[in-house]
Amino acid sequence: MFYDHLKRISLRLFTRNVYRKNVYNWRDEGIHYPGFKYYPRNTDFKDPPYEPTKLFMIQRIKPLKGCPHWEKSFLKDFKLNGKISDIAIVKNIPEVNAKLWRIKHLIKVVPITFPNGPPTESNGTFLKENGELVVTRKLEPLKEKLDATENFQMNPRKMDGDTLRRRMLKKWLTAWDTTIQKAAKDEKDTTYAVIYAK
Numbered sequence: 487m488f489y490d491h492l493k494r495i496s497l498r499l500f501t502r503n504v505y506r507k508n509v510y511n512w513r514d515e516g517i518h519y520p521g522f523k524y525y526p527r528n529t530d531f532k533d534p535p536y537e538p539t540k541l542f543m544i545q546r547i548k549p550l551k552g553c554p555h556w557e558k559s560f561l562k563d564f565k566l567n568g569k570i571s572d573i574a575i576v577k578n579i580p581e582v583n584a585k586l587w588r589i590k591h592l593i594k595v596v597p598i599t600f601p602n603g604p605p606t607e608s609n610g611t612f613l614k615e616n617g618e619l620v621v622t623r624k625l626e627p628l629k630e631k632l633d634a635t636e637n638f639q640m641n642p643r644k645m646d647g648d649t650l651r652r653r654m655l656k657k658w659l660t661a662w663d664t665t666i667q668k669a670a671k672d673e674k675d676t677t678y679a680v681i682y683a684k
Contacts, residue, residue: 521584538578539597543617545573548592560589 516525546566550558561567563585564574575598576582586595596617603621605611610622638644645653 519583520580522587539599540578541598542576542578542582542586543573543596543598543613544576544586545594545596546570546592547594553592557589557592560585561592566593 516523517531544564544566546561547570549570550561550567553561558567564576566572566574576586578597586593596615598613598617598619600619600621602623605619605621608624612620612622614620
């Protein structure tokens with residue numbers, strides 16, 4: 487009797503349960519986004535408020551060697567199969583996001599922002615590494631500055647450069663005499679003026 491009981495326990499402990507499968511239902515899990523499904527670590531995960539950008543700058547950060555052919559074809563679609571420093575600008579639409587989700591471990595995605603506003607055809611632009619698209623606007627003169635410059639140039643009391651040079655040279659050459667003469671006139675002392683004039 488004891489041996490039968492021990493036999494049953496040992497059979498229960500050491501036999502594999504090959505007939506029963508534990509199937510977990512993954513359909514109800516995760517957060518559904520257009521084109522992919524995200525499985526967060528916490529069950530009460532909520533997306534932070536975010537203003538989506540219109541464009542993404544993507545860059546490959548891993549080599550192509552050892553990647554499966556479907557990942558290489560996605561990178562070829564984005565023209566990222568050349569140098570590792572090449573970048574591509576793509577739209578932020580669900581079709582593109584689904585492709586990016588498939589190769590997210592091979593690329594770096596940077597949202598493009600417009601701190602100076604969106605560009606037009608006549609403006610020059612420069613894209614920084616952090617995703618800022620700097621717009622250099624065409625310089626246009628201010629009306630007030632133009633009027634002030636024109637008034638200054640057309641002013642009849644304004645002296646030109648040649649006249650100013652002649653006056654300053656004359657003042658430089660006769661500076662000592664004029665100061666001494668003024669001092670002599672003020673003090674009415676002729677001896678003082680004669681001593682310093684020599």
